Amino acid sequence: MNGESKTQPEYEFVVVGSGAGGGTVAARLAESGRKVLLLEAGGDPRGLSGGDPHCPNENRLPDDYDVPVFHGFSTENDAIKWDFFVRHYSDNQAQQRDPKFCSSWQDQPVDGVFYPRAGALGGCTAHNAMILVYPHNADWKYLATLTGDTSWDPRNMRKYFEKLESCRNRFFPYRWLSKLGMNPTRHGWNGWLRIEKSIPDAALADHNVEKLLYYSAIGALKEIGHKFKNWSWTLEGQLDPNDWRLVKDNAVGICYTPLTTRGHQRAATRERLLETAQKFPDRLTIELNALATKILFSESNRVIGLEYLSGERLYRPHVGAPKRAGEKKQALASKEVILAGGAFNTPQLLMLSGIGPKSQLEAHDIRVRVNLPGVGKNLQDRYEVGVINRMREDWTVLSGAQFAKGDRIYKQWAAKRRQGVYTSNGAVLGVITRSTLQRPLPDLFCFALVGLFKGYFPEYSKLFAEHLNYLTWAVLKGHTNNRAGEVVLRSSDPQDAPAINFHYFQEGSDNAGEDLDSVVAGVKFVRRMSTKLREEGLIVQEELPGDNIQTDNDLKEFVRDHAWGHHASCTCPIGRPEEGGVLTTDFRVHGTSGLRVVDASVFPRIPGLFIVSAVYMIAEKAAEVIHAAYP
Numbered sequence: 001m002n003g004e005s006k007t008q009p010e011y012e013f014v015v016v017g018s019g020a021g022g023g024t025v026a027a028r029l030a031e032s033g034r035k036v037l038l039l040e041a042g043g044d045p046r047g048l049s050g051g052d053p054h055c056p057n058e059n060r061l062p063d064d065y066d067v068p069v070f071h072g073f074s075t076e077n078d079a080i081k082w083d084f085f086v087r088h089y090s091d092n093q094a095q096q097r098d099p100k101f102c103s104s105w106q107d108q109p110v111d112g113v114f115y116p117r118a119g120a121l122g123g124c125t126a127h128n129a130m131i132l133v134y135p136h137n138a139d140w141k142y143l144a145t146l147t148g149d150t151s152w153d154p155r156n157m158r159k160y161f162e163k164l165e166s167c168r169n170r171f172f173p174y175r176w177l178s179k180l181g182m183n184p185t186r187h188g189w190n191g192w193l194r195i196e197k198s199i200p201d202a203a204l205a206d207h208n209v210e211k212l213l214y215y216s217a218i219g220a221l222k223e224i225g226h227k228f229k230n231w232s233w234t235l236e237g238q239l240d241p242n243d244w245r246l247v248k249d250n251a252v253g254i255c256y257t258p259l260t261t262r263g264h265q266r267a268a269t270r271e272r273l274l275e276t277a278q279k280f281p282d283r284l285t286i287e288l289n290a291l292a293t294k295i296l297f298s299e300s301n302r303v304i305g306l307e308y309l310s311g312e313r314l315y316r317p318h319v320g321a322p323k324r325a326g327e328k329k330q331a332l333a334s335k336e337v338i339l340a341g342g343a344f345n346t347p348q349l350l351m352l353s354g355i356g357p358k359s360q361l362e363a364h365d366i367r368v369r370v371n372l373p374g375v376g377k378n379l380q381d382r383y384e385v386g387v388i389n390r391m392r393e394d395w396t397v398l399s400g401a402q403f404a405k406g407d408r409i410y411k412q413w414a415a416k417r418r419q420g421v422y423t424s425n426g427a428v429l430g431v432i433t434r435s436t437l438q439r440p441l442p443d444l445f446c447f448a449l450v451g452l453f454k455g456y457f458p459e460y461s462k463l464f465a466e467h468l469n470y471l472t473w474a475v476l477k478g479h480t481n482n483r484a485g486e487v488v489l490r491s492s493d494p495q496d497a498p499a500i501n502f503h504y505f506q507e508g509s510d511n512a513g514e515d516l517d518s519v520v521a522g523v524k525f526v527r528r529m530s531t532k533l534r535e536e537g538l539i540v541q542e543e544l545p546g547d548n549i550q551t552d553n554d555l556k557e558f559v560r561d562h563a564w565g566h567h568a569s570c571t572c573p574i575g576r577p578e579e580g581g582v583l584t585t586d587f588r589v590h591g592t593s594g595l596r597v598v599d600a601s602v603f604p605r606i607p608g609l610f611i612v613s614a615v616y617m618i619a620e621k622a623a624e625v626i627h628a629a630y631p
């Protein structure tokens, strides 16, 4: 070890990060009887005080965490947010055409587009939009083929979903049938992650929302084709995109957005961890405010633990964090260290510890332990844009909404039987489709938000509260082809953020330009779905892209200048090292022993349309594989 210790490790496993990957794997290992220490750089979002841009001088926690419709505020709550500023382009001109580009923020120089992350117990599950949509089976098949490991087979992978899910969005007759051993939906009924549906009655009572749903549904059914199949999917799946029968068919069509809430209150790995620690206090220890800074090795090069800094707000992306070093500590693991800091932080920690591209490590005077060129490369994300429509009048369903404790709708949410639009994340309808019939898989998820959402920039979340008369169609492009993004070290200081560049579109690896064409196709698609609302005068103006942006070339330019993403992944992919791989099929870091990665970094290709379902699933799989490795 760098600085040998005679101390006997107290824990079998030390896990870094409590998000979708780390929280899931740590809790399951502890439940399986293992002794686990979890290090989390942030604090408990329900125990902290913090304001947000809507009410900067008030403590908005725990509501920002709890209330589904407040999820935008949670991404900007100053107690839990980590503000990354990422580049979409190296080219300065291309980058600065994005109106979201910032060169400074809060009197500090920054250089990029705001990319929110949560540095808190629960990781990004503490601030995400809670949408849980199952990945495509082809994503798992790809991994099975790549690795030759049949445990990635889609049928087998579904069992991890069944294990973690507590389905509350489908009841009659499936819940009861499952008790008789029949489970055609292959939902999980007794797992730890509750999935709920929230299209509040109040929303359906809003005449304009009703019209939006009606016209969009008719428009989507007409556009998407597969008429007969579509009806049978609708009847079978009841608009639930996670029904196994629809998943098997790569179904397209309209759906609702299932949410990870419990009684319409956010609940994910934070709750999972705290409940597990309460049940097995001798097996799971959670140390908050612990920023892992370096992996520790034995003299024989085996990973034996971690060095970390103890203290609040030690990572510089935590804006407003005081400049202090924290107290240096060590945590030892008798069996393994598991990294789950997410797609930006896991490669950073590997590189800081001497595992990564040799030239980069040497440039920062870091001793090279394993020259692994793939670390931090292959960064992927979705492309997302918003088609923003101003409505003639405020949505009735939002009438009285101040997005604050005690307002009329808040009271409905806070009542014993939670109701009202605050139970939702603002999305009233989703449509899954292919951007062109040539795409092998459905690659667009378009969802209608009753709110104004132009993407992420500092204080973007204020817009939700300031405008009650907007319809945003968010167009999300899945299965992107660009694999040219990268996370590189800015310095060897673990308190600094790494430099992140996604190399969008023309700078990326999608030479055929399919990604750009698909997003443009998505914009045109949602425009067509809005035609009736425009004809009836409910939409008074399309503000973005705007009526003057019509030709394909103009739309392409709009997309290049405005697109964003929030499913960063794939920076430590499973695969052979000579092909840029970082991990073995069982999550071990090549060239090391006693070290694995279990988070959104592990995918060679970004899965599905939403990512968090796949992260939960690989983490359940990892827990099984790791537990089985130590009989």
Ligand SMILES: Cc1cc2nc3c(=O)[nH]c(=O)nc-3n(C[C@H](O)[C@H](O)[C@H](O)COP(=O)(O)OP(=O)(O)OC[C@H]3O[C@@H](n4cnc5c(N)ncnc54)[C@H](O)[C@@H]3O)c2cc1C
Residues within 6 Å of the ligand: 016, 017, 018, 019, 020, 021, 022, 039, 040, 041, 042, 075, 116, 117, 118, 119, 120, 121, 122, 123, 124, 125, 127, 128, 129, 130, 131, 132, 133, 290, 291, 292, 293, 340, 341, 342, 343, 345, 346, 349, 566, 567, 568, 598, 599, 600, 601, 610, 611, 612, 613, 615
């Ligand atoms: C605004 C937003 C909305 C989103 N909405 C959705 C959605 O609706 N549906 C969906 O499918 N996906 C969504 N996502 C994406 C999804 O939430 C993430 O991809 C997922 O949580 C990633 O899981 P992870 O385990 O890789 O990392 P994270 O969940 O980010 O967890 C990483 C954790 O590690 C901790 N950490 C990092 N470095 C260190 C260190 N050195 N020491 C100690 N701790 C450390 C961090 O504090 C964090 O808690 C959203 C993401 C964002 C940003």
